[in-house]
Amino acid sequence: MAAATPLSATRVGDGSAPVDWIDVARLMHLSRALDAVEEQRLLPEGKLFYQFSARGHDLAQLLLAQQLTHPADAVDGYYRSRPMMLGLGLDPEEALAGPLMKLGGFSDGRDIGVVFNLARREGPKMLPMCGGVGAQYTPIAGWAQALTYRHRSLGEPCEEAMAVAMGGDGSCATNGFWSALNIATTQRLPMLFFIEDNGYGISVPATLQSPGGNIAANLASYAGLGVFDGDGTAPDAAAALIGEAVRHVRERRGPAVLRVTVPRLSGHSAQDTQAYRPATELEAQARRDPLIRLHDCLVPARMSETAWREQAEAARVEVEAGLERALARPVLSPDQVTRFVFSDPREAQQVGGLRGAGITPPAGKHEVHAQPGRINMLAAIRRTLDAELACNERMVVFGEDVAAKGGVHGATLGLAERHGAQRVFDTSLNEEGIIGRAVGMAMAGLLPVPEIQFRKYADPAEEQLNDCGTVRWRTGNRFAAPVVVRMPGGFFRCGDPWHSQTGEVKWAHAVGWKLAFPSNAEDAVGLLRSALRGDDPVIFFEHRSLLDAASARRPYPGDDYVLPFGQARVVRPGDDLTIVTWGAIVARAEQACSALEKQGAGQVELIDLRTLVPWDRACVLESVNRTGRCLIVHEDNLTAGFGAEVAATITDQAFFALDAPVRRLAMADIPSPHSPALLNAVVPSAHDIERGARELLEF
Ligand SMILES: Cc1ncc(C[n+]2csc(CCOP(=O)(O)OP(=O)(O)O)c2C)c(N)n1
Numbered sequence: 001m002a003a004a005t006p007l008s009a010t011r012v013g014d015g016s017a018p019v020d021w022i023d024v025a026r027l028m029h030l031s032r033a034l035d036a037v038e039e040q041r042l043l044p045e046g047k048l049f050y051q052f053s054a055r056g057h058d059l060a061q062l063l064l065a066q067q068l069t070h071p072a073d074a075v076d077g078y079y080r081s082r083p084m085m086l087g088l089g090l091d092p093e094e095a096l097a098g099p100l101m102k103l104g105g106f107s108d109g110r111d112i113g114v115v116f117n118l119a120r121r122e123g124p125k126m127l128p129m130c131g132g133v134g135a136q137y138t139p140i141a142g143w144a145q146a147l148t149y150r151h152r153s154l155g156e157p158c159e160e161a162m163a164v165a166m167g168g169d170g171s172c173a174t175n176g177f178w179s180a181l182n183i184a185t186t187q188r189l190p191m192l193f194f195i196e197d198n199g200y201g202i203s204v205p206a207t208l209q210s211p212g213g214n215i216a217a218n219l220a221s222y223a224g225l226g227v228f229d230g231d232g233t234a235p236d237a238a239a240a241l242i243g244e245a246v247r248h249v250r251e252r253r254g255p256a257v258l259r260v261t262v263p264r265l266s267g268h269s270a271q272d273t274q275a276y277r278p279a280t281e282l283e284a285q286a287r288r289d290p291l292i293r294l295h296d297c298l299v300p301a302r303m304s305e306t307a308w309r310e311q312a313e314a315a316r317v318e319v320e321a322g323l324e325r326a327l328a329r330p331v332l333s334p335d336q337v338t339r340f341v342f343s344d345p346r347e348a349q350q351v352g353g354l355r356g357a358g359i360t361p362p363a364g365k366h367e368v369h370a371q372p373g374r375i376n377m378l379a380a381i382r383r384t385l386d387a388e389l390a391c392n393e394r395m396v397v398f399g400e401d402v403a404a405k406g407g408v409h410g411a412t413l414g415l416a417e418r419h420g421a422q423r424v425f426d427t428s429l430n431e432e433g434i435i436g437r438a439v440g441m442a443m444a445g446l447l448p449v450p451e452i453q454f455r456k457y458a459d460p461a462e463e464q465l466n467d468c469g470t471v472r473w474r475t476g477n478r479f480a481a482p483v484v485v486r487m488p489g490g491f492f493r494c495g496d497p498w499h500s501q502t503g504e505v506k507w508a509h510a511v512g513w514k515l516a517f518p519s520n521a522e523d524a525v526g527l528l529r530s531a532l533r534g535d536d537p538v539i540f541f542e543h544r545s546l547l548d549a550a551s552a553r554r555p556y557p558g559d560d561y562v563l564p565f566g567q568a569r570v571v572r573p574g575d576d577l578t579i580v581t582w583g584a585i586v587a588r589a590e591q592a593c594s595a596l597e598k599q600g601a602g603q604v605e606l607i608d609l610r611t612l613v614p615w616d617r618a619c620v621l622e623s624v625n626r627t628g629r630c631l632i633v634h635e636d637n638l639t640a641g642f643g644a645e646v647a648a649t650i651t652d653q654a655f656f657a658l659d660a661p662v663r664r665l666a667m668a669d670i671p672s673p674h675s676p677a678l679l680n681a682v683v684p685s686a687h688d689i690e691r692g693a694r695e696l697l698e699f
């Protein structure tokens with residue numbers, strides 16, 4: 001455990017400058033006044049629903065905030081991090097507008113007020129916090145990795161900037177904490193884990209979160225990690241300890257964890273009576289109140305009692321005035337509540353993605369410039385990644401085995417050699433880390449293109465994927481994280497419950513994701529480039545059976561070719577029945593349509609949706625209005641599969657044109673079976689489609 005070192009003044013922000021104690025005291029009073037007005041007035045009056053007091057945690061946070069002065073610094077905190085926000089410049093009106101659900105307040109009433117963010121082009125930022133404990137860690141690790149990239153590869157002055165994750169003792173048990181620790185130490189990132197240990201996660205004692213109840217002690221032998229541990233309520237010692245930890249990170253001696261012990265002077269939240277805590281414990285911790293300790297440390301040595309009292313009164317007045325202004329603010333107009341799920345070309349986000357960095361990628365061309373020969377879908381994807389890496393220095397490709405091996409499917413073969421180890425790199429085997437890091441990198445102005453090795457293995461990243469999709473909406477377009485996630489999956493000769501699921505409907509249901517599911521090499525190029533030059537998070541599904549399928553081979557359509565999302569392809573025209581499908585089923589459906597035509601059973605119109613979010617409703621409805629019959633076929637499970645969405649839309653909007661029921665043909669509601677004999681029995685075959693289509697034609 002590192003010992004505290006005396007303060008010696010050099011530069012602000014590197015941990016060795018003298019603390020501005022007068023400002024620390026001012027902000028302590030402000031933080032307490034905010035807590036008081038919420039706890040004593042606004043909650044009892046029913047004006048807010050959530051209140052998480054920071055009393056006890058405040059001093060340590062404010063001491064850390066004073067060190068965060070580099071313009072590229074960023075923090076990701078949690079619901080108890082308001083003192084840090086005050087230290088970064090949050091004013092009381094904005095602080096209260098959030099919990100009061102008013103316009104402004106960092107989410108315009110969309111998110112709970114204690115879940116802050118601080119979006120500004122210049123100066124330290126607070127990345128959007130999440131309600132999920134532990135979800136803050138991997139995005140800020142991504143920010144830290146982006147700092148290294150921005151310095152080394154883009155020449156930006158980030159060599160002393162740092163990233164800070166703030167969390168409680170309970171959060172040290174989460175997947176996110178361990179994922180981020182793994183990333184920060186293996187990549188030697190400029191990242192500080194600031195752990196405020198108040199001994200409890202709601203009512204669960206810290207000993208059930210970390211063995212022995214001290215995460216810092218447990219991490220003492222973790223390779224590549226600076227470990228600091230001390231009392232977060234002892235003003236001088238805490239300031240010295242925090243300064244030392246910050247210096248460790250800024251001087252690029254590696255990541256660090258700093259555990260500060262703090263009292264939780266209120267219940268977990270305003271509703272929590274703390275009945276589970278012994279009275280003696282509550283009395284003992286009241287004596288550790290950092291406000292009292294700060295007073296005893298500053299008065300009279302550094303300020304007079306009168307000045308202290310004046311500060312407290314000034315804070316009370318400032319909060320009252322802020323409250324009045326916050327209460328007078330309007331609420332967001334309800335007709336705006338569905339805005340900002342996706343990017344709005346009229347209004348760029350403040351932070352995140354290329355547009356947040358003030359960069360507009362080239363639009364690309366919609367015309368195909370077919371090159372001689374046909375390439376398979378795998379080569380098409382690789383070539384598109386290669387071309388975009390060459391023209392966009394902010395793009396980075398990463399995942400498990402993507403560098404030296406070139407990906408287990410081969411999509412990134414040779415890219416690391418061509419574009420360098422900074423831009424195409426292997427990660428640890430940690431999907432939450434892969435996606436969470438991508439989110440933070442996108443917020444730092446890069447274009448992250450992570451690969452999830454097999455679709456099923458996105459499961460550990462589910463939380464980060466969900467939070468990534470909603471971040472633009474949650475923050476009212478202040479932040480966005482446009483990442484392009486490549487995700488191979490689906491059957492390939494055989495099936496199995498691990499490598500062969502498609503499960504694409506999850507991404508259609510999740511908020512904020514666009515979803516591409518190409519069936520051939522040309523579409524793969526156009527859709528992938530569209531995604532890489534777009535401004536929204538995209539799941540790019542690569543069907544394993546199509547990567548080298550003859551049916552999917554096409555000429556390369558050119559280095560500028562883009563295919564907009566939401567434009568289905570009419571694979572073959574017909575007036576008797578519409579078949580709607582996508583991905584690997586397209587080729588099977590084509591066979592079925594040819595067979596039906598040869599038999600004289602009817603002319604079937606085959607539609608390949610190409611993208612599921614957005615999906616081309618107009619194309620499908622126009623077709624069904626003509627044919628009066630529709631069969632939807634997919635590989636994903638039947639129940640609540642995307643076919644249900646298409647069917648519901650048709651019955652709602654083309655009901656009077658229908659001459660037959662809308663039918664779905666899909667995988668039975670089981671995981672993909674391994675044996676080809678079993679697989680073929682449950683994935684719709686050309687023969688199954690032919691039979692299903694004939695039934696509808698004859699209906
Ligand atoms: C993933 C997740 N699980 C459970 C919860 C409910 N929850 C909110 S706060 C909390 C305890 C967190 O304790 P700690 O990290 O020590 O922070 P503290 O509140 O003590 O500052 C729990 C269980 C949640 N928000 N997220």
Ligand SMILES: [Mg+2]
Pocket residue numbers: 168169170196197198199200201202
């Ligand atoms: Mg705690």
